[in-house]
Amino acid sequence: MLSSLPEAIGILLSLEGLLVLVLGTVLGIVLGAMPGIGSTVAVAIVLPFTLTMSQAPAIILLLAVYAGSVYGGSIAAILINTPGTPQSAATCLDGYPMAQRGEAGLALGWATVASVVGGLVSAVVLIFAAPQLAAVALEFGPIETFALILLGMTCIVSVSTGSVVKGLTAGMIGIFLSTVGGDPILGEMRFTFGNWQLFAGFNLLAVVIGVFALSEVFMRASVKVSTVSELVAFNGIVLPSWQMWKGRLRNLGKSVAIGNVIGVLPGTGAATAAFISYAEGRRSSPNREGFGKGEPDGIVSSEAANNAVTGGALVPTMALGIPGDAITAVMLATLTLHGITPGPKLVEDNPTLIATIFAGFFVINLLLLPLGMLLSRVAAPILRVREAFMMTAIVILCAVGIYFVRGNPFDLLVMGGAGVVGFLLRRQGVPMAPLVIGMVLGPTLELTLRQGLILKDGNFLAFFSGHPIALVLALAAIGALSLPLIRAMRKGSAA
Amino acid sequence: MQRIANERVIVQLGLLIVAVALYASTFAQSFSASDLAQSPMFFPRIILTLWIGLSVIALVQAIRKDDRATPIASWTRIGIILVAALAYTNVIGSEGFFLPSVVFALICLPAFGIRNPLLVGLFAILVPGALLLLFNHTLGMPLPTSRFSYLF
Numbered sequence: 196m197l198s199s200l201p202e203a204i205g206i207l208l209s210l211e212g213l214l215v216l217v218l219g220t221v222l223g224i225v226l227g228a229m230p231g232i233g234s235t236v237a238v239a240i241v242l243p244f245t246l247t248m249s250q251a252p253a254i255i256l257l258l259a260v261y262a263g264s265v266y267g268g269s270i271a272a273i274l275i276n277t278p279g280t281p282q283s284a285a286t287c288l289d290g291y292p293m294a295q296r297g298e299a300g301l302a303l304g305w306a307t308v309a310s311v312v313g314g315l316v317s318a319v320v321l322i323f324a325a326p327q328l329a330a331v332a333l334e335f336g337p338i339e340t341f342a343l344i345l346l347g348m349t350c351i352v353s354v355s356t357g358s359v360v361k362g363l364t365a366g367m368i369g370i371f372l373s374t375v376g377g378d379p380i381l382g383e384m385r386f387t388f389g390n391w392q393l394f395a396g397f398n399l400l401a402v403v404i405g406v407f408a409l410s411e412v413f414m415r416a417s418v419k420v421s422t423v424s425e426l427v428a429f430n431g432i433v434l435p436s437w438q439m440w441k442g443r444l445r446n447l448g449k450s451v452a453i454g455n456v457i458g459v460l461p462g463t464g465a466a467t468a469a470f471i472s473y474a475e476g477r478r479s480s481p482n483r484e485g486f487g488k489g490e491p492d493g494i495v496s497s498e499a500a501n502n503a504v505t506g507g508a509l510v511p512t513m514a515l516g517i518p519g520d521a522i523t524a525v526m527l528a529t530l531t532l533h534g535i536t537p538g539p540k541l542v543e544d545n546p547t548l549i550a551t552i553f554a555g556f557f558v559i560n561l562l563l564l565p566l567g568m569l570l571s572r573v574a575a576p577i578l579r580v581r582e583a584f585m586m587t588a589i590v591i592l593c594a595v596g597i598y599f600v601r602g603n604p605f606d607l608l609v610m611g612g613a614g615v616v617g618f619l620l621r622r623q624g625v626p627m628a629p630l631v632i633g634m635v636l637g638p639t640l641e642l643t644l645r646q647g648l649i650l651k652d653g654n655f656l657a658f659f660s661g662h663p664i665a666l667v668l669a670l671a672a673i674g675a676l677s678l679p680l681i682r683a684m685r686k687g688s689a690a
Numbered sequence: 691m692q693r694i695a696n697e698r699v700i701v702q703l704g705l706l707i708v709a710v711a712l713y714a715s716t717f718a719q720s721f722s723a724s725d726l727a728q729s730p731m732f733f734p735r736i737i738l739t740l741w742i743g744l745s746v747i748a749l750v751q752a753i754r755k756d757d758r759a760t761p762i763a764s765w766t767r768i769g770i771i772l773v774a775a776l777a778y779t780n781v782i783g784s785e786g787f788f789l790p791s792v793v794f795a796l797i798c799l800p801a802f803g804i805r806n807p808l809l810v811g812l813f814a815i816l817v818p819g820a821l822l823l824l825f826n827h828t829l830g831m832p833l834p835t836s837r838f839s840y841l842f
Contacts, residue, residue, distance in 0.1 A: 583802030604783025
């Protein structure tokens, strides 16, 4: 991979490369700052427009929107006490009180530096960990791959928000949707009911945008229009001096480590990392007395951890083809749409692409500092834009994006249907990430299971007798599924 | 009675019925191979069986727990926006992008509480108009046009 670095730098320094780096980060920061949009919706909105691009710039654009939006969420959290993204919810706790004291610029300064450090370290983790993990996974045959996907899915479901049963149901719906259309071994049509538009299956992108972006608009329409706190006075970011960092570096390091570790675990996500890191900061920081009253360590804990998740979550996505959270599931869908199969072979077969993505991710995190300082002034007035305009624009942009991909009006119907189903399910507390992950991983799960069964003459138990890696992965999957059940039972007996 | 006829129970029941209907449909189709792993319906049947099992558990949980979904703040608003969005995604293919987008914005913005007619009108024309200009006349990647003119 390192030998491809000069070529990767060449791609990044090309006009297209520079444009997507800057434009993606700018878009990410602005969309992330808008309450109600969030990272997943931001990435979903931009996704269709990447399909006209070549592979590397397309992925870099999405990564830039992803990293930028995670940082952008802190702007709204600090200036109007409403997190732009769920990941920034913990930032509100100290960011807004600090802003109310007249230190909005400094609060954003702490958030910016912590985000940049968190993101940069996570980029380094991604660069070193992903190829190592991929090298191990290269030894995997269909049986091991089947067990690995099973583990990935159970992890994602077991830690998804809401009940395990609902998460699993969403996963099954997603896997089922992936079976519509041609059978992967014989090519015979399934569940098309005579509709030729379904011969190629459901358009993944239409489903992703429907269940994330469109259903979000419906969710917003179903609840009371939220009132936000008053925008505090703000005259640009003030970076904290080196002196001010003294006594806080340990907290920063710990938060970055928490973000990276949680990011690598499938299914946890940046919001969990931010709250765990905040709780740890409140427990161990020398300034813990000030937490909740405008303490910079609180902002650092949350922002360093949520940005550190971005690189960590990409490790299993790139190396194993298993998404770390909803956003990386969307990324995975994008890679697939671009004809790239994420997984162990990706690193070996496409060293230049991987080097470009990794180097690009590092540069994106560097860009957060100057662009964050520049854009926070612009983003502040955007916070005053009413939700109605954003929601209407989202629907129109989603329609444009989906039509733009294949020029097929049927995809618009799928998006509309997915939006309504997503809305109904989300209202019942059914998480949408397992549905998308199921749809992305479903085809490989089916193919490897059936290949394995053909190899073993239909004996499923033989999957694990001569395959120690598959056995360990399957046991881990059982463990991951039973853990929440045991926890629930303990809670029940304690009550 | 209310415990059974709430939104959560109805949605879970709907999910169960869909799964059972899909499972039943797997027996109505004939395929060239019917061996275990070779059969195209082998994998979907496993998934649908799990879906049915999980839906039954979720349904029992919904009936026993009696927890309700967040109440809808305004049925009129969500009704208008749902119908408008579905109609919008349905008619773009036949009526073009611009006109349905203008109508959608004219319906959606007041439903979301924007009462200023000037703002509503400006947004409804400018946003779809800008996108049409960008895609059809600048990028050369045309969005569908109406039956009235090739320009929009």
